[in-house]
Amino acid sequence: MKISFFQKLSIWILFLSILLILTPAETFSKPSKPSKPKSSLSAHPLKKKPITQEKESPGQQGALQFNARSALLMDALTGEILFEQNPNEKIPPASFVKILTLYLVFDAIKGGQLKMDELVTVSEKAWRTQGSKMFIEVGARVKVEDLIKGVAVASGNDACIALAEHLAGSEEVFVSKMNEKARLIGMKDSYFHNSHGLPAEGQVTTARDMAILAKRYMEDHPEALTFHSTTEFEYNGIRQGNRNTLLQKNIGVDGLKTGHIEESGYHLLATARRDGQRMIAVIMGCERVSQRAQEAQKLLEYGFKNFSTLVAIKKDQPFGPIKVKRGKIKQLILLPQEEGRVTVMKGKENSVAIVPELPSYVVAPVQKGQILGKALIQKDGREVKRINLLASSDIEKSLLSSWPVLGAIGGGAILILVVGFWWFRRTRRKV
Numbered sequence: 260m261k262i263s264f265f266q267k268l269s270i271w272i273l274f275l276s277i278l279l280i281l282t283p284a285e286t287f288s289k290p291s292k293p294s295k296p297k298s299s300l301s302a303h304p305l306k307k308k309p310i311t312q313e314k315e316s317p318g319q320q321g322a323l324q325f326n327a328r329s330a331l332l333m334d335a336l337t338g339e340i341l342f343e344q345n346p347n348e349k350i351p352p353a354s355f356v357k358i359l360t361l362y363l364v365f366d367a368i369k370g371g372q373l374k375m376d377e378l379v380t381v382s383e384k385a386w387r388t389q390g391s392k393m394f395i396e397v398g399a400r401v402k403v404e405d406l407i408k409g410v411a412v413a414s415g416n417d418a419c420i421a422l423a424e425h426l427a428g429s430e431e432v433f434v435s436k437m438n439e440k441a442r443l444i445g446m447k448d449s450y451f452h453n454s455h456g457l458p459a460e461g462q463v464t465t466a467r468d469m470a471i472l473a474k475r476y477m478e479d480h481p482e483a484l485t486f487h488s489t490t491e492f493e494y495n496g497i498r499q500g501n502r503n504t505l506l507q508k509n510i511g512v513d514g515l516k517t518g519h520i521e522e523s524g525y526h527l528l529a530t531a532r533r534d535g536q537r538m539i540a541v542i543m544g545c546e547r548v549s550q551r552a553q554e555a556q557k558l559l560e561y562g563f564k565n566f567s568t569l570v571a572i573k574k575d576q577p578f579g580p581i582k583v584k585r586g587k588i589k590q591l592i593l594l595p596q597e598e599g600r601v602t603v604m605k606g607k608e609n610s611v612a613i614v615p616e617l618p619s620y621v622v623a624p625v626q627k628g629q630i631l632g633k634a635l636i637q638k639d640g641r642e643v644k645r646i647n648l649l650a651s652s653d654i655e656k657s658l659l660s661s662w663p664v665l666g667a668i669g670g671g672a673i674l675i676l677v678v679g680f681w682w683f684r685r686t687r688r689k690v
Contacts, residue, residue, distance in 0.1 A: 325554045328544025331466040332562050335537040339602040349463040353518030356456035365480040375404040385420035393418040412492035413499040416455035423454040444475045466541040473539050487514035504552045527551035538562040571636045572599030586623030586654040593648040612637045625654040
């Protein structure tokens with residue numbers, strides 16, 4: 260049977276229509292050079308600029324030395340180490356342990372497992388504990404809030420055990436949770452055997468680990484500083500002062516903890532806030548009690564005088580817009596997942612640069628909060644931090660968003676007209 264011209268044309272139009280429907284829109288676009296995508300997102304591979312990631316060396320430390328076995332200064336808002344002296348030396352933590360104990364207590368309050376006005380029954384083990392005390396009586400029922408003050412201000416070993424037993428059933432179970440928390444937040448060189456810090460074989464920490472703990476503790480529970488900055492506490496007719504004497508010097512110090520046992524010497528973990536900056540100073544192993552406050556203050560002053568903390572990327576800072584394909588909306592703004600802070604030497608604020616890594620386009624659908632790009636923070640050309648960039652809104656897929664689909668619909672309409680015309684002519688010839 261001979262195939263007519265109109266039949267051939269109909270077959271070709273049908274073939275092209277099917278091809279247009281099945282062919283992805285990206286085939287007919289002009290994206291940038293392809294590279295392997297790093298996620299399953301519906302985003303075009305990112306256009307990248309080669310950057311070397313390096314950790315910035317601490318500031319010009321010069322001949323700065325401290326009368327302590329170990330010392331470390333950290334910018335609490337960026338986590339950058341600004342000074343270190345034997346930061347990884349393992350030393351018995353003494354009452355530094357109590358920061359981790361209170362961390363778990365505040366976790367429980369935040370999670371709803373514990374309330375400030377909840378009453379805790381004091382066991383004989385808690386009552387008999389030696390060292391610094393809150394002076395709680397066996398069998399007494401004490402509010403959680405008072406026990407927290409007893410730990411943070413009076414450094415009460417008895418209050419630590421009372422809280423540990425109330426939360427976990429026994430101090431041993433509580434200590435296992437302490438070690439689990441320490442590993443979770445990155446304290447690689449620390450191990451704990453009790454909740455209060457009295458001497459125990461194998462119980463050690465480092466200045467670096469304590470700075471990590473202090474940073475995470477204050478980030479997760481800023482309300483805890485209200486307790487740590489309290490200068491005195493009275494319970495059962497006994498008034499006790501906070502051993503952190505820097506609290507009384509009006510230099511911005513609002514925490515965090517002292518510590519001392521014979522094996523380790525005198526410790527002080529101090530934190531201070533000034534003009535939008537927060538520093539963490541860790542001093543461990545001083546020979547005399549007066550030295551720890553002097554050395555911690557010297558370390559804090561060094562930090563505030565020599566470093567600036569910059570907000571390089573604001574939380575609501577827009578990036579883009581970027582093109583959206585097959586969506587009901589044609590453009591999309593990306594927003595940072597978090598604020599991007601960076602520490603620089605004073606006078607070098609202009610050395611900070613932002614390098615966005617944005618996709619050439621994204622393909623709908625897009626979910627609000629979806630990671631679609633990154634912003635690199637550089638200092639002197641070196642990458643110091645990466646911030647994820649998120650979709651600022653949901654974008655639904657549009658059925659009529661790409662020209663191949665429109666072409667297919669148009670082709671289908673033409674096909675119907677051609678077939679109809681061919682059928683009409685064929686019918687007339689038969690007549």
